[in-house]
Amino acid sequence: MTGWITDVPILDYFVTRRDIYPYYLVIEDRPTPAEVVVQGVRAVNAASTDYLGLSADxxxxxxxxxxxxxxxxxxxxxxxxxxxxxxxxxxxxxxxxxxxxxxxxxxxxxxxxxxxxxxxxxxxxxxxxxxxxxxxxxxxxxxxxxxxxxxxxxxxxxxxxxxxxxxxxxxxxxxxxxxxxxxxxxxxxxxxxxxxxxxxxxxxxxxxxxxxxxxxxxxxxxxxxxxxxxxxxxxxxxxxxxxxxxxxxxxxxxxxxxxxxxxxxxxxxxxxxxxxxxxxxxxxxxxxARPELRAALWESAQRLHRGLAQQGHRTPAWPGPSISLAAGEPEQGLKAWRALLDAGVFTGAFLPPSVAGDQVALRISVTAMHTADQVDRILEAVGRFLPPRPDAAEAAAN
The missing domain is CATH 3.40.640.10 (Type I PLP-dependent aspartate aminotransferase-like (Major domain))
Structure with missing residues (x-):
């Protein structure tokens, strides 16, 4: 008997769309501290907040x-x-x-x-x-x-x-x-x-x-x-x-x-x-004991922010290691999430009401373990599949 469970139409819809459903995925492998294998795709892990890479230390x-x-x-x-x-x-x-x-x-x-x-x-x-x-x-x-x-x-x-x-x-x-x-x-x-x-x-x-x-x-x-x-x-x-x-x-x-x-x-x-x-x-x-880990993190964060700004994305004044980009309405945004994954970049997706308004936000995070080449791969994929949306409301947590 399931009649007592409240229906959530948007959730029911996206759960059935396994091709663009971004949650509870199996991380099949971690080939390197900054990479994961998800649904058979080896990708730069831009969804992690393991900021100093210490889970792999x-x-x-x-x-x-x-x-x-x-x-x-x-x-x-x-x-x-x-x-x-x-x-x-x-x-x-x-x-x-x-x-x-x-x-x-x-x-x-x-x-x-x-x-x-x-x-x-x-x-x-x-x-x-x-x-x-x-x-x-x-x-x-x-x-x-x-x-x-x-x-x-x-x-x-x-x-x-x-x-x-x-x-x-x-x-x-x-x-x-x-x-x-x-x-x-x-x-x-x-x-x-x-x-x-x-x-x-x-x-x-x-x-x-x-x-x-x-x-x-x-x-x-x-x-x-x-x-x-x-x-x-x-x-x-x-x-x-x-x-x-x-x-x-x-x-x-x-x-x-x-x-x-x-x-x-x-x-x-x-x-x-x-x-x-x-x-x-x-x-x-x-x-x-190792301040060089923070230094490496900030080097990657600044590289990410510079690249996104050059692409025309709105970036905050403080170049932190995580940034969220508006990706459009739910289906459009999750298709962008999927395109990034297929291109070898794994990001985090946030749907309303977790973010304000009606826009999906894709969060991109870098860590001390990301190389310059991996940050550039993130930027290249974002440039292809996630164009700037200057008219979109800023993605921010409620």
Whole structure:
């Protein structure tokens, strides 16, 4: 009996169109750290956010193998019931790296953001960017605080909402991202930090796409803007720059203590698997010790942005490693995705409502493992199959 399941016509249509269906595909092989085989096609992997290429690092892989042999494959329960030494080492390493008093692990980055709802009470107003990730949107819904949305990176709009909150006796909390993975731009940390100081609020930033990548030492947008101490709490993931699986929250001892005891998303989930924690620990240490990985990433990112700009594509002011290009209405956009794959370039496809308006966005990402030739192959395929759309609305996350 399936009558109780809501029909989604656009989903029903595209699931039946296997030729242009871009999701849940089997990665059949990884011939090199920057290539995949998908549906028999060997392609440059421009869909990955393994920014530093650490998921393929021999030391990271060896650490996972050793941890599996020593600790087993799972903790099989909540972190409240006890974790392995490797988990505590990783939390200490993250806290030290991010210059925070404390850090706690979660099973995923999504869950790291969900735990934040435990900090939001009836005396708060959460003021969130219009383009925040789904995990942050969910935490605003879970918490007991009222919540409002401001236009993307619109400092003036955020200030109006903060003033309204304080007028009602509420403590305003700005909730945003450090680097927006679809829009490709950075959060204006200094401006938001000034607002939270002025209105007696707090600033929480999800660093999923900037921690490990942005800043002279990879500590994220706070370091980039020389404003780390102005950010009250940061969340992040281990599955992007750190090549593993898991999430984390880093901040004051009091905030982390409260999240450990009241953050349901972490308390009632299993701990990060020991092999994943061990892999992440070595990955964080490797990222800290090898700045040349970030240098290689930025070289590829700048090459990608220069090439796209020369083709006439609109590019953000900040040349980040991920950029999204409008690809037309759903069927047209997914046909472009397929054409790129057939040409040997594997990209990520985002359909409404994951992106604003009615345009499909194709996200192109580069990593430290991409060669100049591979970036040029991406650009050549985009030039053939994804022409600039100056009349299209910018692809940006809702």
């Amino acid at each position: 021999p030391g990271v892989r060896a650490a996972a193998s050793r941890a599996a042999a020593e600790f087993g494959t799972s903790c099989t329960g909540s972190p409240m019931l006890g974790t392995m030494a490797v988990h505590h080492e990783l939390e200490a390493e993250l806290a030290d790296f991010l210059r925070r008093p404390a850090a706690m692990l979660t099973m995923t980055g999504f869950q790291a953001n969900l735990t934040l709802s435990a900090l939001f009470g009836s005396g708060h107003t959460v003021i969130a960017d219009q383009h925040i990730h789904a995990s942050l949107l969910e935490t605003t819904r879970l918490g007991r605080a009222e919540h409002r949305r401001f236009g993307h990176n619109d400092v003036s709009h955020a200030e109006r909402l903060m003033r309204a909150a304080t007028d009602k006796g509420k403590i305003p909390v700005i909730l945003t991202e450090g680097s927006f993975s679809l829009g490709g731009d950075l959060c204006p940390v200094p401006e938001f930090a000034a607002l939270t100081k002025r209105y007696g609020g707090a600033l929480i930033i999800d660093g999923a796409h900037d921690i490990g990548v942005v800043g002279a030492n990879g500590r994220g947008v706070g370091e980039h803007f020389d404003a780390e101490e102005e950010i009250d709490l940061v969340t992040g993931t281990l599955c992007k720059a750190f090549g593993s699986v898991g999430g984390f929250v880093a901040g004051s001892e009091k905030a982390i203590r409260n999240l450990r005891h009241y953050g349901d998303a972490a308390m009632y989930s299993a701990s990060v698997a020991p092999p994943s924690a061990a892999a992440a620990l070595v990955a964080v240490r490797t990222a800290r």
